[in-house]
Amino acid sequence: MPRTALITGVTGQDGAYLAQFLLERGYRVHATYRRSSAVNFWRLQALGIQDHPQLHLEPFDLTDMGSAIRLIERTEPDELYNLAAQSFVGISFDQPVATAQITGVGVLHLLEAVRSVNPRIRFYQASTSEMFGQVQAVPQTEDTPFHPRSPYGVAKLFAHWATVNYRESYDLFATSGILFNHESPLRGQEFVTRKITHGVARIRHGLQSRLELGNLDARRDWGYAPEYVEGMWRMLQAERPETYILATGRTESVRDFVTLAFRAAGIELVWEGKGEQEQGIDPATGQVRVAVNPAFYRPAEVDLLIGDPAKARRELDWTPRTDLEALCQLMVRADLERVAREAGRA
Ligand code: NDP
Numbered sequence: 001m002p003r004t005a006l007i008t009g010v011t012g013q014d015g016a017y018l019a020q021f022l023l024e025r026g027y028r029v030h031a032t033y034r035r036s037s038a039v040n041f042w043r044l045q046a047l048g049i050q051d052h053p054q055l056h057l058e059p060f061d062l063t064d065m066g067s068a069i070r071l072i073e074r075t076e077p078d079e080l081y082n083l084a085a086q087s088f089v090g091i092s093f094d095q096p097v098a099t100a101q102i103t104g105v106g107v108l109h110l111l112e113a114v115r116s117v118n119p120r121i122r123f124y125q126a127s128t129s130e131m132f133g134q135v136q137a138v139p140q141t142e143d144t145p146f147h148p149r150s151p152y153g154v155a156k157l158f159a160h161w162a163t164v165n166y167r168e169s170y171d172l173f174a175t176s177g178i179l180f181n182h183e184s185p186l187r188g189q190e191f192v193t194r195k196i197t198h199g200v201a202r203i204r205h206g207l208q209s210r211l212e213l214g215n216l217d218a219r220r221d222w223g224y225a226p227e228y229v230e231g232m233w234r235m236l237q238a239e240r241p242e243t244y245i246l247a248t249g250r251t252e253s254v255r256d257f258v259t260l261a262f263r264a265a266g267i268e269l270v271w272e273g274k275g276e277q278e279q280g281i282d283p284a285t286g287q288v289r290v291a292v293n294p295a296f297y298r299p300a301e302v303d304l305l306i307g308d309p310a311k312a313r314r315e316l317d318w319t320p321r322t323d324l325e326a327l328c329q330l331m332v333r334a335d336l337e338r339v340a341r342e343a344g345r346a
């Protein structure tokens, strides 16, 4: 009998990669999308799985408890991966209540549905390094105390503890994966890496002249998304439900990522000025290619994230394989091709 997986949030970056990964392993995959006036399956199309016979697309909204129960009754999953969320930290400051309802309480709807309908379902919660926020230790491990710095981080922390609590209270196989940032050519354009690689590609093709960014000093531990979805799957194949960190163990600043991305497109940048006056200049032409715009600053920032994936390595045999240079290059290459195609140049 093929195993059945249910993925929430298949229209997002991780949902698309995870659906592809599970389909390749022979799973029957039910995967949820939100009803909207124009549903967006571009990632499923890009991966060539939209019409896969074992992929069943299900309309679902995390804020509707009844639909969570019916979804689980109807699809009878062995494994449930909850990837759906309002996942953009910046917007969570403007929409804190919606973020709490979707990203926090929405998870409780699923946990309650699992507990009521079939407590043997293995449940994965997409937790995040944003829960560490103002970090209390370097590098961060599964034992590092949390101090979230955004409504998104607060909502995710609620969901994380709800997952742990259902594990401890009802003996559910409820696993929490604390994933550090992971990126890919399928990353949404509002997130900083993709904003940069897309902007670099447009600059390279002469479609825009400069890129405006916020805090260049923030440091992140960036990995490659397809490797992280494999880690999620490994967590649900483990003997016991646990909490695991997935990270690379390396941290770099936003400025470093910008420098790498321009270099990948053949442009060397030099940096001048400080804070809001800082600029990235192309010495070949003297043009300002990167400028700081305070509009992209956040009311509270997460300054430094660097994760220690030792537990996942030891217990799940999971290791990240793509380093930041390779990740940045593959994202820039994909955006150069995409922009050229859209501009009718390829
Ligand atoms: P995306 O933002 O790309 O995808 C989020 C998904 O959630 C989309 O399919 C979105 O649907 C769906 N969604 C949003 N609101 C609702 C709702 N009310 N009901 C049902 N579905 C909803 O996120 P990623 O793929 O990058 O991340 C996957 C998960 O992992 C998220 O929970 C994120 O918070 C978490 N995470 C991500 C990390 C990363 O670096 N990528 C790191 C750590 C955690 P729609 O397309 O309609 O908006």
Ligand code: GDR
Pocket: 087, 088, 089, 090, 127, 128, 129, 130, 179, 180, 181, 182, 190, 191, 192, 193, 195, 212, 213, 214, 215, 216, 218, 219, 220, 254, 296, 297, 298, 301, 302
């Ligand atoms: P993050 O990712 O907040 O870490 O959350 P994002 O790429 O949005 O920001 C990373 C860092 O870059 C700084 N930054 C900018 N960010 C954006 N988006 N746009 C800018 O112009 C800009 N300039 C500087 C930010 O201030 C921040 O410090 C992501 C999401 O995927 C979450 O869902 C996930 O939980 C975490 O990663 C781990």
